[in-house]
Amino acid sequence: MVEKIAFVDVLKDKAVDDLLHDLSRFEYTYKAEITNVYPLTQTERLYQIQIKDPDERNRFIFRPGQFVMLELPGIGESPFSISSSPLRRGDIELCIRGVGNLTNFLARLERGAEVGISGPFGTSFPVETMQGQNIMLIAGGLGLVPLRAPILHVLEHRSRYGEVDIIYGAKQPSELLFTYQYEMWRKFDISLNIIVDKADESWQGPVGLITETLKERIVVRNAETLASNTFAIVCGPPVMFKYVCKMLTEAGLPMQKMFVSLERRMHCGRGKCCRCNIGSTYTCLEGPVFDYWTVMNLKEAI
Amino acid sequence: MIFKVFAKDELTRLFEVLSVNRVVGPVQKGLDRKNRPIYSFEVVDNFDDLRLDYPSTLYPAKRYFLPFEETLSSFTLESGSWEKHVDYNVYQPQVMFGMHACDINALNKLDKVLINSVHPTPYYASKRRNMFIIGIECMPQPHCFCRSMGADTVQHGFDMFLTDLGDRYFAEILSSTAYNYLLKIKTMEASETDHQEYRQVVREKSSKFTTHVDTTDLTKILDMEFQADVWKQWGDKCLSCGTCANVCPTCYCYGVQETVDMNLQAATKTKQLYSCNLIDFAEVAGGHNFRPEAHIRLKYRYYHKHRGFVEAFEESLCVGCGRCGESCLANINVPEVIASVRYEE
Numbered sequence: 001m002v003e004k005i006a007f008v009d010v011l012k013d014k015a016v017d018d019l020l021h022d023l024s025r026f027e028y029t030y031k032a033e034i035t036n037v038y039p040l041t042q043t044e045r046l047y048q049i050q051i052k053d054p055d056e057r058n059r060f061i062f063r064p065g066q067f068v069m070l071e072l073p074g075i076g077e078s079p080f081s082i083s084s085s086p087l088r089r090g091d092i093e094l095c096i097r098g099v100g101n102l103t104n105f106l107a108r109l110e111r112g113a114e115v116g117i118s119g120p121f122g123t124s125f126p127v128e129t130m131q132g133q134n135i136m137l138i139a140g141g142l143g144l145v146p147l148r149a150p151i152l153h154v155l156e157h158r159s160r161y162g163e164v165d166i167i168y169g170a171k172q173p174s175e176l177l178f179t180y181q182y183e184m185w186r187k188f189d190i191s192l193n194i195i196v197d198k199a200d201e202s203w204q205g206p207v208g209l210i211t212e213t214l215k216e217r218i219v220v221r222n223a224e225t226l227a228s229n230t231f232a233i234v235c236g237p238p239v240m241f242k243y244v245c246k247m248l249t250e251a252g253l254p255m256q257k258m259f260v261s262l263e264r265r266m267h268c269g270r271g272k273c274c275r276c277n278i279g280s281t282y283t284c285l286e287g288p289v290f291d292y293w294t295v296m297n298l299k300e301a302i
Numbered sequence: 303m304i305f306k307v308f309a310k311d312e313l314t315r316l317f318e319v320l321s322v323n324r325v326v327g328p329v330q331k332g333l334d335r336k337n338r339p340i341y342s343f344e345v346v347d348n349f350d351d352l353r354l355d356y357p358s359t360l361y362p363a364k365r366y367f368l369p370f371e372e373t374l375s376s377f378t379l380e381s382g383s384w385e386k387h388v389d390y391n392v393y394q395p396q397v398m399f400g401m402h403a404c405d406i407n408a409l410n411k412l413d414k415v416l417i418n419s420v421h422p423t424p425y426y427a428s429k430r431r432n433m434f435i436i437g438i439e440c441m442p443q444p445h446c447f448c449r450s451m452g453a454d455t456v457q458h459g460f461d462m463f464l465t466d467l468g469d470r471y472f473a474e475i476l477s478s479t480a481y482n483y484l485l486k487i488k489t490m491e492a493s494e495t496d497h498q499e500y501r502q503v504v505r506e507k508s509s510k511f512t513t514h515v516d517t518t519d520l521t522k523i524l525d526m527e528f529q530a531d532v533w534k535q536w537g538d539k540c541l542s543c544g545t546c547a548n549v550c551p552t553c554y555c556y557g558v559q560e561t562v563d564m565n566l567q568a569a570t571k572t573k574q575l576y577s578c579n580l581i582d583f584a585e586v587a588g589g590h591n592f593r594p595e596a597h598i599r600l601k602y603r604y605y606h607k608h609r610g611f612v613e614a615f616e617e618s619l620c621v622g623c624g625r626c627g628e629s630c631l632a633n634i635n636v637p638e639v640i641a642s643v644r645y646e647e
């Protein structure tokens with residue numbers, strides 16, 4: 001059976017055949033370095049992570065909304081949304097909340113530490129299709145993290161988009177992410193509206209639920225443009241995006257022009273482990289970005 | 303397709319020719335509580351240990367393709383740096399001697415997700431491609447409903463398929479490897495009599511099915527009955543033990559774990575087959591569980607197999623082998639579950 005065992009050897013040769021190439025990529029991890037890490041809040045840290053090999057770094061092309069699998073050898077592997085601009089390629093930023101095994105271990109690492117990255121995986125926000133139209137970017141809590149890549153993309157291509165609203169709700173002011181960038185976003189002619197559930201002494205902005213701010217912005221942007229000339233991206237916990245999408249639908253925004261990013265347990269990111277399935281849709285392949293029409297048709301999505 | 307026939311004792315010769323490789327086949331592995339023999343796919347050294355007339359096995363041959371536990375990679379760790387080593391765990395070709403059509407169909411279904419997909423998995427592909435598979439015709443057992451699932455015959459995914467014609471075997475030859483091996487034993491061209499006898503066996507098999515599942519419009523019915531009470535009733539019985547996935551030839555879901563060696567110089571990334579009926583299957587950090595209740599998980603298992611997979615590949619992810627029903631302590635089985643969802647009870 002000599003002709004059969006050849007398969008294994010060919011695999012090592014990195015042969016020309018596409019399948020063999022893909023097969024050898026399956027468990028491939030880019031070596032990357034944490035070049036910087038700083039706390040954004042009590043529980044979230046921003047990690048700047050650079051793929052070490054310059055060629056690999058340059059070839060690492062992703063689209064806003066996609067995620068990577070971050071691997072700490074011996075600790076585990078988990079999915080995280082890329083939170084940096086696509087222009088920076090394999091020099092990415094991840095904003096990570098310490099919640100479990102891997103994320104808490106990560107919080108103890110210092111800059112210079114070597115980690116593994118694979119990906120990018122999943123679907124993305126169709127920022128090209130959105131050109132020429134208004135955009136509403138709506139985030140609740142940690143939802144600002146996956147939203148930051150499309151925000152940065154819009155900032156870098158500001159002339160291609162109409163009016164841009166960011167509507168961002170957090171539990172309390174101390175949980176707000178990327179506070180140091182708000183000034184810059186506003187200077188790029190973006191309407192940034194932040195609301196918190198509970199104020200503290202320093203807080204001067206509005207207090208309440210994100211839907212209140214959204215209601216105001218819907219009035220400002222009026223029903224006509226919403227129906228004909230607007231895209232929305234909504235990221236946050238399921239209860240939040242459910243209400244937000246419902247409001248937007250009632251305001252006339254078509255369901256297929258609303259995009260959400262869903263989160264499920266993931267162990268592979270490659271459509272193999274089934275842990276991420278919603279109904280029988282793989283969140284890692286057909287998501288994490290879905291249009292709202294698709295979400296409505298997914299059994300057990302909301 | 304090429305057909306040949308050969309006398310029964312020639313099969314022993316074929317076994318010997320093939321046995322320079324590792325041969326896996328059905329053997330009897332003891333008795334169950336009711337004194338019925340238990341059959342299992344094991345490594346076979348001696349042709350006489352093979353039970354080619356086995357009714358069915360408790361476990362599928364899955365572990366030779368998708369081991370329950372498998373090392374995906376290992377790491378050497380050295381002062382803040384590491385190297386990753388990947389091994390697909392194929393050390394020798396294997397011969398599968400005597401698989402039923404349903405189990406070969408199960409492999410063909412696994413191929414669709416695991417090889418012919420966006421991220422083909424080398425661990426499975428390398429084992430699958432290094433197999434020589436001999437199929438063997440069988441007679442339906444009371445729990446078999448492969449015919450309803452279109453899995454009672456198999457068109458591809460094997461090297462040669464044998465049908466017992468009494469004093470000789472009728473061989474369907476699919477691969478050149480199989481053809482070459484058959485040159486080493488005494489075979490004859492299949493005659494018109496052989497064809498007729500073969501068709502007779504197939505007719506007999508077809509007439510012997512006692513369990514049926516109606517799959518007409520099933521994807522739509524499953525969608526309509528997503529909130530149906532029957533799920534709750536089955537779910538209340540389910541022990542969330544995961545046995546059904548364990549014995550299923552088409553279940554492939556898994557979990558990944560990494561561990562560091564005691565000396566802190568090496569680490570291992572291990573994959574373990576899992577089951578969507580286990581409680582933490584869809585639980586995320588912080589404790590939120592997307593499928594907290596047994597009936598929701600059980601329903602998900604049926605949806606994945608009989609709806610989602612059908613949507614993606616126009617066939618179901620169930621071959622109707624009936625193993626899950628046979629092994630379930632709560633007596634939950636596909637024909638009854640589907641019938642109840644269709645309100646046919």
Ligand SMILES: Cc1cc2nc3c(=O)[nH]c(=O)nc-3n(C[C@H](O)[C@H](O)[C@H](O)COP(=O)(O)OP(=O)(O)OC[C@H]3O[C@@H](n4cnc5c(N)ncnc54)[C@H](O)[C@@H]3O)c2cc1C
Nearest residue numbers: 078079080081095096097100101102103264265266586587
């Ligand atoms: C597409 C996507 C993007 C994400 N982006 C971010 C992000 O930008 N920032 C951030 O802080 N978190 C993000 N998460 C959540 C993050 O993956 C989990 O917080 C992380 O997996 C927890 O791992 P752990 O080892 O610390 O927790 P443990 O509870 O120890 O989890 C063990 C394993 O279970 C799986 N798991 C547990 N919780 C989750 C979860 N919520 N999602 C997916 N897998 C999980 C992982 O494989 C993990 O390694 C994202 C999740 C998904 C699916």
Ligand code: SF4
Nearest residue numbers: 540541543544546630
């Ligand atoms: S259906 Fe039966 S075998 Fe499967 S998890 Fe439930 S009790 Fe266990």
Ligand code: SF4
Nearest residue numbers: 550620621623624626
């Ligand atoms: S679901 Fe049950 S009957 Fe269907 S292939 Fe799996 S074990 Fe066999």
Ligand code: FES
Nearest residue numbers: 269272273274284
């Ligand atoms: S994360 Fe494994 S299948 Fe999606």
